[in-house]
Amino acid sequence: MKAVVYKEPFNVAVEEVDDPRVQDPTDVVIEVTTSAICGSDLHMYEGRTGAEPGIVFGHENMGTVREVGPGVASVREGDRVVLPFNVACGFCKNCLAGKTGFCLTVNEGFAGGAYGYVSMGPYTGGQAQYLRVPFADFNCLQLPKGDEHEDDFALLADIFPTGYHATELAQVSPGETVCVFGAGPVGLMAAYSSVLRGASRVFVVDRQPDRLRLAGRIGATPIDYTEGDAAEQIKEHTAGEGTDKGIDAVGYQATVREGEEQPAMVLNTLVEAVRPTGMLGVVGLYVPSDPGGPSESARKGELLFKIGRFFEKGLRMGTGQANVKAYNRHLRDLIIAGRATPSFVVSHRLPLDDAPDAYRRFDRREEGWTKVLLKPGM
Numbered sequence: 405m406k407a408v409v410y411k412e413p414f415n416v417a418v419e420e421v422d423d424p425r426v427q428d429p430t431d432v433v434i435e436v437t438t439s440a441i442c443g444s445d446l447h448m449y450e451g452r453t454g455a456e457p458g459i460v461f462g463h464e465n466m467g468t469v470r471e472v473g474p475g476v477a478s479v480r481e482g483d484r485v486v487l488p489f490n491v492a493c494g495f496c497k498n499c500l501a502g503k504t505g506f507c508l509t510v511n512e513g514f515a516g517g518a519y520g521y522v523s524m525g526p527y528t529g530g531q532a533q534y535l536r537v538p539f540a541d542f543n544c545l546q547l548p549k550g551d552e553h554e555d556d557f558a559l560l561a562d563i564f565p566t567g568y569h570a571t572e573l574a575q576v577s578p579g580e581t582v583c584v585f586g587a588g589p590v591g592l593m594a595a596y597s598s599v600l601r602g603a604s605r606v607f608v609v610d611r612q613p614d615r616l617r618l619a620g621r622i623g624a625t626p627i628d629y630t631e632g633d634a635a636e637q638i639k640e641h642t643a644g645e646g647t648d649k650g651i652d653a654v655g656y657q658a659t660v661r662e663g664e665e666q667p668a669m670v671l672n673t674l675v676e677a678v679r680p681t682g683m684l685g686v687v688g689l690y691v692p693s694d695p696g697g698p699s700e701s702a703r704k705g706e707l708l709f710k711i712g713r714f715f716e717k718g719l720r721m722g723t724g725q726a727n728v729k730a731y732n733r734h735l736r737d738l739i740i741a742g743r744a745t746p747s748f749v750v751s752h753r754l755p756l757d758d759a760p761d762a763y764r765r766f767d768r769r770e771e772g773w774t775k776v777l778l779k780p781g782m
């Protein structure tokens with residue numbers, strides 16, 4: 405089959421690889437209809453993670469079930485399903501508690517598995533024609549047959565639940581004010597989820613005019629951080645107090661853009677932008693310390709976190725991979741009911757062969773390249 409294969413930093417290719425097969429009785433194999441490119445893929449693409457050449461990317465997957473293992477009880481051939489980016493077992497301590505992003509079974513030595521992602525277990529990615537899905541009864545979310553809402557449903561694999569997770573970590577409640585740093589797909593979904601949860605006012609911080617325009621379209625107030633300190637701008641809008649809640653949807657890459665002066669770590673600006681005793685939800689990715697590795701800048705970023713200000717303000721913070729399964733069923737039903745349309749972030753729908761060009765453009769944050777959906781059937 406054809407698949408998007410990582411070659412070296414800033415280079416992916418579409419190549420022939422082995423078809424996936426049912427390996428364990430609890431597996432299914434799906435024919436992929438949509439697989440999205442994610443900001444998380446860019447950490448590997450830009451060579452910051454030590455990903456091995458040859459890995460097939462793609463953790464935001466949906467499609468049609470084609471092969472069913474003998475131990476699968478509820479999933480049938482022909483079912484239309486979307487898969488959480490987390491590969492999870494469903495029976496470990498963390499899965500039983502709903503923390504499927506930290507499954508203790510699927511990725512020996514680490515907590516949490518994912519498709520097509522370095523250090524997240526041996527699971528091949530779905531930017532390909534077919535994908536093997538382990539523990540299929542647990543991981544497949546059933547969708548209505550047909551092709552309605554395809555692009556909305558595709559976003560249930562990661563960014564919609566991840567944006568929602570950020571609002572859950574920050575415990576966004578009706579009437580509250582929220583600031584979201586990053587107007588990438590994840591930040592936009594966090595802002596959208598804040599609106600869904602009844603926030604009275606949402607601020608979205610970025611520098612990209614096209615992405616800030618999208619934030620404006622969902623009723624958020626765009627803040628351009630190149631026009632002055634973002635925390636100060638937010639305080640001006642909130643009687644000097646700052647917002648009740650804050651979300652980091654940028655992560656450490658803000659500190660490592662090539663050729664740019666290193667900006668302040670987003671997390672420290674967030675600490676300033678939120679009122680004392682407020683709460684932070686951090687879904688932007690911070691890679692673990694890796695002395696001597698490509699994440700040197702990230703290591704600096706970790707060391708630069710101003711814990712003193714955080715303490716002084718009595719803030720609280722939640723972090724980590726989204727537990728997609730905790731939210732995807734409810735978010736699916738909002739889409740079906742016509743009460744959520746997350747696909748407003750989708751800018752491109754492209755065949756698999758266009759992936760190398762799409763990666764280049766999305767990585768450069770080219771104007772209008774907000775979210776790319778790859779369609780292997782196109």
Ligand code: NAD
Nearest residue numbers: 443444566586588589590610655658687688689724725726
């Ligand atoms: P993205 O790179 O497209 O978006 C990041 C945005 O942040 C860009 O628009 C960029 O212009 C903006 N930005 C950069 N520096 C900034 C600063 N100083 N202040 C404000 N904005 C700034 O990526 P994305 O797909 O939206 O993902 C965002 C982050 O979320 C990534 O780190 C990704 O790895 C992470 N992520 C986490 C999870 C999870 O489960 N926790 C899931 C998916 C993605």
Ligand code: ZN
Nearest residue numbers: 442444464562
């Ligand atoms: Zn993703």
